[in-house]
Amino acid sequence: MALTSGRRRRRRRQMFSKSIASTYSPTRSRNFFLNLLKKSTTLPQLTQTHAQLILNGFRNDLSTITKLTHRLFDLNATSYARDVFLSIPNPDLFLFNVLIKGFSNTHSISLYTHLRKCTRLNPDNFTYAFAIASASTLSDEKVGMFLYEHAVVDGYGFDLFVGTAVVDFYFKIWRVELARKVFDKMPERDTVLWNSMISGLVKNCCFEDAIRVFRDMLEDGGIRLDSTSVAAVLPAFSELQELISGMEVQCLALKLGFHSHVYVLTGLISLYSKGGEIEAAKLLFGEIGRPDLVSCNAMISGYTSNGESECSVRLFKQLLGSGEKVNSSTIVGLIPVLSPFGYLNLTNCIHSFCVKYGFVSQSSVSTALTTAYSRLNEIESARQLFDESSEKTPASWNAMISGYTQNGLTEAAISLFQEMQMSKVGPNPVTLTSILSACAQLGALSLGKWVHGLVKSKSFDSNIYVSTALIDMYAKCGSIREARQLFDLMLGKNVVTWNAMISGYGLHGQGQDALRLFSEMLHSGVSPNGVTFLSLLYACSHAGLVKEGEEIFRSMVHANQFKPLAEHYACMVDILGRAGQLEKAFKFIKEMPVEPGPAEWGALLGACMIHKDKKLAHVASERLFELDPENVGYYVLLSNLYSAERNYPLAASVRQNVKKRMLAKIPGCTLIEIGETPHVFTSGDRSHPQATEIYAMLEKLIRKMKEAGFQTETDTALHDVEEEEKELMVNVHSEKLAIAFGLVVTQPGTEIRIFKNLRVCVDCHTATKFISKITERVIVVRDANRFHHFKDGVCSCGDYW
């Protein structure tokens, strides 16, 4: 579907005629073959023509051979083209250019080097433009930069072809500012250059800028817009959900006379379907006489994103039936249909289809399939595809890395990231976003900081995904102030950015800060979404802000017309329940307009645990066993509740039940980073090389704590062991071991940070308060739910977690 604009075609003609006129005088028979080549549309035809021109003595005729090579590249017969080239004794610059353009990969770069080192030819603007374009497809930063330098030295720095290629290149390697600089410095700008600027900005998510450049282009009287310009800017409008402005552009396209151009219609289909106007998209699709592959792809993805998965699958099958080839976009557009509905069979089908027709060898297709599999939690299948893909692009690496982070396999993500760095492929903003998310999940502050340094050195800070992920990473790794500093410095914040900061405050128990930030958000004109409200409710729950939570819930429903989801109800139950208003929470559940699910009952059960309400706990757990029999957590809670009442037989029977169902409790463990080395402890762990010192330190601490009035809390800790023995077991919980270790190996006064995979238990919480006072240390604990900052015998959570 390589339809090119008129401008490009004219340029190409210009290129051809110049060369032919300067080198040869045209003869009749040469023209005959040139014509024949033009008419040869299939590979067998082309092979035949090739044989004929050899028989007629044109074997080494440069203009015919060049045309032949050009056509071979058109038909994707690259190795054939290479063989033809190698058979020519003295290729000229023009033939070199055709090859450099045709390959558009590492071969192009080798050819360029060969041209400079082994021939007496001098590269021209076309050579540079094509070679730089190859560096773009390779995303090879170094090669592109040196090619550009060479072009500048040779006086082609301000050439339109070269300039456009460079702008494209910088956008491809995510250097928005450099692209802008080149664009601004160009003495002359044509439509193609403007269009590159617009589409590059769109690809780099600078949607406002893209629209601004489009408007500048409109105002520049000397420049003609074409359908590509309109098509390029439309995605910016759909991303910003500016349906109306997008429609204005449609009117403009109408006025300019290319409203029915298939490019524009395709862009509009995308605009409308992203705006939820699927019916309008369908109408436009109908207006295209014979839809091509790209417009079908747009429609497929339109159906997909509007939940019309059957239509999408139908159109896909039609496309296959019509004998039209599909490409990676087609598959990619289908992926969202495949995953949430668990279409594993269809995914496998499409996979074997791609294998059958050789599509899997295309890295974009295998990347798309990798994503599909990892969204279906089929991480092994994803990995297999990744391992089998011969050419690994940055996107293939990213698909696999993000597959791991999204499935919670953070260690695998990080180790693959390290592998990626050993390969030639460098990390880009997408990679770093995923890795930052892994750091956040893992609490790996030192790696996170290192990534931050990398982000700064590569000037990726302007990327909104990256900076949002950085904020989230700092918040989740305990550095809430650092997170806020970055947040304040950020220019274009979106909902996700605000949400990340708000939930960061929630995590640290700073409910009031979360609420203050929310009103700032409303002021800034960014509309809240479901996640915003959830983060706010969550912040209220962890700060004990009952009234505020109820207020947020009300405003969500009334002022913001937002329909609460199960999560919102559950959070509300949590707020009421934690605050001890159990009856009110129960009433809230019973009065819900939708059927309460495991989330709501689970929240109620958790609250019953805190406030030791046995009766209500039974009601909640009975419902939970019905709704979610596989979940171990509820059994553990219930068993702990019985233990707390010293009803050991019942507690044991619940645990028996768990065993019968082969459900296992996740073992608790605690991580502490010393320098850049992580140390992990489990309960009663003696495997650490410094175990003796650790246990000695712990013993000393417990003695001092007891002198200060500490009493071991064994209530919900274990089951029916003797009091004394219980105390011993609680004393060696993994968090206590990690803290003791931290005290052994760090200087007095150093802050201690630990990470626990489960929620911290009451006894450890109290103990940590004592330890912070006795040792005069700040101790930061991240548990499964939130942060606790211990200082001077007090915890920031206000004993509320």
Added chain:
DNA sequence: GTAGGGTTAG
């Protein structure tokens, strides 16, 4: 022109 790989909540 379509579509990729990415951030927030649970």
